[in-house]
């Protein structure tokens with residue numbers, strides 16, 4: 104199938120790298136997606152708020168703003184056919200006092216001037232009709248009907264599965280540790296040997312500066328920014344059906360309170376500059392601040408149990424903007440600094456990056472045939488459960504293993520049978536939600552572990 | 565399938581004892597559902613002795629105790645469907661189930677008994693910060709299942725968080741699995757279990773750190789240790805596993821989703837002295853009612869509720885007529901039952917109530933319509949301990965109706 108040399112090597116299977124690999128799969132070229140970890144989507148892409156932004160909350164006129172707006176439009180157009188759920192519940196950016204109201208008004212005027220005319224300023228009547236359990240005292244809000252919540256785990260998975268189905272090679276557990284260029288060909292060093300490619304697309308996220316330095320580039324350095332979250336039990340989902348945002352400051356968008364597509368309520372993120380991109384820790388201060396915010400914004404959350412706490416780290420750089428740097432002479436594109444909008448922007452970024460890279464050398468032609476379709480199973484709590492999907496469900500679709508999330512044996516088995524199967528518990532959780540729920544494995548943790556051990560043993564045997 | 569007289573949801577001690585009594589009381593067919601892959605509830609994973617006392621007057625290992633109950637149900641009149649989940653109880657009552665045996669369907673029965681038990685609160689609900697390693701952070705329930713199912717843990721040292729009885733259950737399980745306990749952490753000034761538990765721990769050479777709370781979990785893929793804060797400062801304890809014990813909560817999702825009235829004090833369904841919930845035909849028993857009593861106590865509740873349910877089957881009388889309400893006042897965490905109905909359909913549930921404060925020379929009071937009607941003295945009362953009030957005492961007062969509050973003066 105492949106002469107051992109690729110036209111494109113995408114380094115990093117976060118949501119951005121996966122989207123770019125999928126984009127390249129539409130063209131007549133050989134592409135490889137290389138990931139250092141055993142699963143895709145295990146970096147910045149696994150710990151975010153899962154809100155699909157319209158771009159209206161990004162700096163107007165910036166590349167980020169343009170690509171997020173494009174990514175949002177493409178997501179609505181393409182995600183449903185991949186099986187990805189979109190809950191277009193809209194958002195309210197709420198002002199609680201007159202200072203915030205003044206900011207809100209000017210934000211709105213700027214947005215309209217920049218062509219984001221769909222958001223409108225609404226008063227307390229609208230706000231409390233939309234979300235009656237919100238704390239009293241909201242003065243006004245911007246209502247944006249186009250903001251949506253999505254599945255952050257299945258999104259990069261669907262992009263990667265689509266890419267693989269359309270002839271991209273995915274190589275996991277392969278950190279790129281060195282790079283050199285010889286007669287126009289890049290040699291990427293990995294523990295399993297060198298990978299040769301014409302063009303490199305660096306989507307290393309938090310580690311993009313390190314990957315760039317392997318190629319001899321040093322235009323930016325990483326500035327990781329941690330964000331912690333609290334996930335409330337599904338019992339709280341009925342309290343809220345809209346994304347609640349605060350009025351942002353120039354450096355911090357503030358704490359959101361939002362439902363998730365899985366049926367929980369999410370509160371976060373914090374914003375903490377950290378030195379080590381691997382410092383994925385929640386802290387007392389962070390969780391206490393989130394709890395305080397949760398009760399201040401949606402007081403009834405206090406009566407509900409916490410299901411999970413987690414954090415993510417934003418792959419920022421020394422500048423606020425996206426750092427998408429084409430290097431035609433070197434046949435290398437750096438795709439970095441996709442800090443806090445990568446889930447929304449990925450499809451826009453992918454289109455943009457492939458257009459840049461196609462200008463590097465030989466002409467990149469679109470494949471003449473239609474791409475082969477793939478679908479991921481929806482994990483959205485509002486979609487039918489496996490046993491509800493047909494009149495005669497298979498046995499394994501009737502056997503629930505994880506009771507809190509309603510994950511069936513069938514879902515677990517089909518995850519293992521996928522072209523990109525889970526190789527760890529966390530990867531299995533992201534694909535099926537098993538042990539992700541309120542009991543965190545008290546009931547099914549042992550059995551899920553057993554199923555995982557068996558599947559992994561079967562694969563190596 | 566012909567509809568049974570009664571459906572019991574949950575095959576732990578409460579559910580099994582309820583099924584036995586339903587049969588004794590004349591129910592001609594009982595269907596027991598359990599979502600797990602085999603019957604018996606939590607005790608089946610817990611081999612150390614200490615189960616069943618109130619019900620059998622024996623102290624046996626968990627699996628033996630539930631095997632004893634299951635043996636009494638070996639008749640064609642009782643069917644046990646495992647791997648079968650009740651996902652809702654609809655009015656009727658009618659139980660919506662999912663499982664390989666019956667598929668996704670609804671089964672109606674004049675009586676439904678909910679006995680879905682309780683579980684421990686996980687690390688996340690306790691907001692314990694730090695990393696989230698993939699291995700090694702779990703509750704006692706999962707650890708015991710892993711050991712009972714012979715799933716290797718690959719762990720040598722564990723830290724135990726909490727000192728309720730169940731923390732000492734970990735000692736036995738850990739010994740069996742070859743895990744040494746680096747420390748038991750308790751943020752209070754004394755252990756929550758009884759003193760003999762402490763002697764046992766000392767005998768096994770286990771450190772108990774009092775006034776100590778867990779600050780942070782260390783380790784990326786696997787647990788590498790915990791940072792704890794004790795009176796003398798912060799301390800790192802190396803270990804590969806952290807077991808979060810106790811802090812039980814009723815598993816009342818099914819009850820909630822089925823529209824049963826829930827008591828905020830227990831987080832379980834509100835019941836009367838015969839286990840009748842707010843929904844006609846639906847009874848509830850065991851640790852679903854509140855967390856947590858022993859397996860023997862849960863079985864006693866199941867047994868009494870089973871008899872009342874059988875009586876309801878025969879007479880189909882009015883569902884939960886009016887009566888007195890029972891609430892918890894100062895110093896009391898909760899009271900079960902929450903309602904004392906004014907009819908007679910069987911023997912009463914034992915009163916389950918627990919202290920929410922430490923108190924020396926406490927005086928327990930029963931207050932009816934704001935008048936003190938009864939006083940009892942205790943030498944000392946410890947947080948989490950059961951308060952001795954008999955159902956006959958309550959019955960004598962509650963038959964007169966009104967609002968009854970139990971508190972500590």
Ligand SMILES: Cc1cc2nc3c(=O)[nH]c(=O)nc-3n(C[C@H](O)[C@H](O)[C@H](O)COP(=O)(O)OP(=O)(O)OC[C@H]3O[C@@H](n4cnc5c(N)ncnc54)[C@H](O)[C@@H]3O)c2cc1C
Nearest residue numbers: 115117119139146147148151152154279308330445446447
């Ligand atoms: C707290 C928080 C909240 C957020 N909320 C939102 C939101 O609501 N909406 C939204 O749109 N966005 C949100 N984001 C932003 C979004 O998550 C990121 O923009 C996005 O995940 C970045 O993806 P990425 O692919 O660039 O990086 P990553 O996901 O980090 O991917 C980089 C990948 O490269 C791999 N890699 C690195 N070095 C090498 C190497 N040498 N060899 C091989 N592989 C390598 C890594 O292992 C990793 O898998 C949020 C982010 C955070 C942290």
Ligand SMILES: Cc1cc2nc3c(=O)[nH]c(=O)nc-3n(C[C@H](O)[C@H](O)[C@H](O)COP(=O)(O)OP(=O)(O)OC[C@H]3O[C@@H](n4cnc5c(N)ncnc54)[C@H](O)[C@@H]3O)c2cc1C
Nearest residue numbers: 574576577578598599605606614650680681850851858859
């Ligand atoms: C680690 C540990 C140690 C313990 N040690 C002791 C001890 O030494 N002595 C003692 O007396 N007690 C002990 N206990 C407590 C004892 O296990 C409980 O008191 C007892 O199991 C309660 O019985 P139950 O029937 O209420 O609930 P459970 O035993 O929890 O049974 C509930 C059953 O309901 C099933 N179920 C739940 N929801 C559904 C649904 N929707 N559909 C179908 N089935 C469902 C569950 O699968 C489960 O089998 C211990 C508990 C733990 C966790």
